[in-house]
Amino acid sequence: MQSRHKKAWGAAAIVALLLILDQALKIWVKTHMQLHESIHISSWFQIYFTENPGMAFGMELLDKRLLSVFRIVAVIAIGYYTVRLIRRNVAFGYIACFSLIFVGAIGNIIDCVFYGVVFDHSHGQLASFLPEGGGYAPYLYGKVVDMLYFPLIQTHYPDWFPLFGGEEFIFFRPIFNLADSSICVGAAILLLFYRRQLSASFAK
Numbered sequence: 001m002q003s004r005h006k007k008a009w010g011a012a013a014i015v016a017l018l019l020i021l022d023q024a025l026k027i028w029v030k031t032h033m034q035l036h037e038s039i040h041i042s043s044w045f046q047i048y049f050t051e052n053p054g055m056a057f058g059m060e061l062l063d064k065r066l067l068s069v070f071r072i073v074a075v076i077a078i079g080y081y082t083v084r085l086i087r088r089n090v091a092f093g094y095i096a097c098f099s100l101i102f103v104g105a106i107g108n109i110i111d112c113v114f115y116g117v118v119f120d121h122s123h124g125q126l127a128s129f130l131p132e133g134g135g136y137a138p139y140l141y142g143k144v145v146d147m148l149y150f151p152l153i154q155t156h157y158p159d160w161f162p163l164f165g166g167e168e169f170i171f172f173r174p175i176f177n178l179a180d181s182s183i184c185v186g187a188a189i190l191l192l193f194y195r196r197q198l199s200a201s202f203a204k
Contacts, residue, residue, distance in 0.1 A: 107179030
């Protein structure tokens with residue numbers, strides 16, 4: 001089994017690498033694209049700039065300030081739990097899953113807390129960094145930058161289909177970012193391969 005020291009460095013590497021990639025992509029999109037502008041990479045993949053005022057994949061469930069505070073509390077809890085896992089010297093795969101969830105949460109928190117202050121809006125213009133007139137929102141009211149769009153199937157419902165007959169059908173419709181992906185991948189691996197360990201950990 002790997003030492004705690006190696007596992008700590010491995011977890012730190014995951015967090016650092018993904019956080020840099022997530023923020024670099026968001027900053028590039030924010031400063032090089034206008035809101036709702038898209039770059040077609042292929043028929044099934046686009047860089048489509050949108051901003052998400054709520055939860056992952058565009059859901060809006062809570063007041064913005066409450067949502068930002070909830071995210072901060074959650075990331076502190078996840079970070080604390082990940083450090084505990086390293087100290088307990090559990091399997092690195094298990095630690096890596098929580099590292100993915102942790103860095104995903106941090107990535108979106110940075111947007112919520114700071115982006116409204118350090119960027120101006122992207123409606124019909126390219127956003128600038130630290131604009132003279134101030135940002136588009138106060139602290140905790142920033143919007144999460146999303147850009148990864150995979151319309152894998154684009155077709156229409158058949159005319160006989162109830163309610164939606166003849167309307168456009170797109171799969172997969174959500175637009176997300178690298179931080180969202182990290183959270184989803186980490187959670188999926190936990191449920192698929194570490195379900196027993198996960199249940200045992202939270203049962204203690």
